[in-house]
Amino acid sequence: MDEKNIDGPKPVNFIREIIDEDLKMNKNSGRVHTRFPPEPNGYLHIGHAKSICLNFGIARDYYGLCNLRFDDTNPSKEELEYVESIKEDVRWLGFEWQDREYYASDYFQQLYDYAISLIKKGKAYVCDLTGEEIREYRGTLTQPGKESPYRNRIVEENLDLFTRMRNGEFPDGLRTLRAKIDMTSPNVNMRDPIMYRILRATHHRTGDNWCIYPMYDWAHGQSDSIEGITHSICTLEFEDHRPLYDWFIEQLGIHHPQQIEFARLNLSYTVMSKRRLLQLVEEGHVTGWNDPRMPTITGLRRRGYTPESLLHFADRIGVAKRENMIDVALLEDSLRNDLNKRAMRVMAVLRPLKVIIDNYPDTVEELDAVNNPEDPAMGSRKIPFSREIYIEQDDFREVPPNKYFRLSPGNEVRLRYAYIIKCVKVVKDDKTGEIVEVHCTYDPETKSGSSQSQRKVKGTIHWVSVNQALNAEVRLYDRLFSVEDPGGDDWKNSLNKNSLEILNNCRLEINLAGAKPENRYQFERLGYFCVDYDSSIERPIFNRTVSLRDTWAKIEKS
């Protein structure tokens, strides 16, 4: 029911209900056309992924279209680097916009012409108030504003002044073009909002062609209209802007898309605002936008997330108008769900403890191991076994706690895909008392798959042969913040100081040699891991994407 494919059940939400109704009424002649309109001033995060899935998903399910449109109306904040990263991220998620890659800046001339027509209709005027004055005249949330003394300039003067603004005759910030609406409106957005500001900044697409730039409210709705968008889906904070969105379009008498707002995604134990993410990057709390701890799409990708898991997650969280806080556990569940079915199993020891099997001959034996018990089609592989192996330090306890069924003195345990061994001796460092190695004996009759192998032991542990191991670095990640909701001004105080742990002495199954960045595996009993971009043949580096569910950790805790 919760598995979704093209022919399966579609997610239900209030936006799709509106569209269903529109279709029933034959609104827009049955057309459905959405758009994803990022501002290229930062990297996309998982909240954007929700929006991408919503917009592109609706287009797909209703046989419509979804445009990719960059809302690039503020050249002082926007950069080409971000445009490229956004395209890369959307594509990686699996969505296509064909030739419909648009930019609000493509419409600067059209917007300018629209503005002229509004001036001619007496619906817009050039205002000479300073920024400070504009704020004063705007009034407050509870008090109405005052009309600008420039509000009643005649059309000719407005036309002349606006043309000269565009021609660069005035310094930055000297004048603005404002819509003439209602300074007493209870909705502050309707108090003669600014349409254009004078700003000399080189735009990443239009260069120095313009020295006036449209504001969001003036650019966005008209861009939607120009593109023939039918449903303009945005987040809740634009709800108060809808009357203005509608006003501009009605004054212009152009195609009227319907703006619909939904609640943005909030994920526990992380922050989602671009401003804060940028701060984490700039202040060095993370290594970059693609740090595997970041909730950015590029970060999640480097961490080892699959596009499919993100898509599934987006379906599961739903779409509504109420504020929400999604438990990261749901994200992790979506990931495990996906990786469980497709990740190749492999053995790796993160914190090695040497085990010597005293009665095992000095040879190397090749054992069969299943690549993925969930998918027989993935086949099997050979893994080398020998007299000396590494096991996880955690899998041996000199004094085993209650219900511990791994290795301990006098106890038996199965080595996955190999034999049952019994611990006969513990060797410690004279000085530190630290356990340096453990001696065991094996039972040759218990080889995996053999007739005698039916003997049952409580535990099975993973291992890696000492002389046939790959040395590697493994990076363990934890949540970036130690509190569920790091809101407030002191949000940085709740940064988790232990969000990254680097292990330098890990031993991996030799079959992992040559693994490429982004390749994903399950390290048996540990979790899902992927090859990091920093990895090299000489120095393999793996990221822990997410651990496996760990029932023992729960038992031990309680």
Add this chain to the structure above:
RNA sequence: UGCCCGGUGGUGUAAUUGGCAACACACUUGACUCUGGAUCAAGGAAGUCUAGGUUCGACUCCUAGCCGGGCAGCCA
């Protein structure tokens, strides 16, 4: 002390649009297991913000409150 939006288990999202609350995650228990994984089974958990009203019947409609969020960039 203005305007806009919202309020269903711990967290999300549903409820044939007025017919007696479901699904997922999380949690608990058990089965199974050569991954303490996966899988399977069972269970606890909201009576739908409150108070009135309409109705045979209200999570759905009405009224009044309460609580939460957003809005006063020449940002988007």
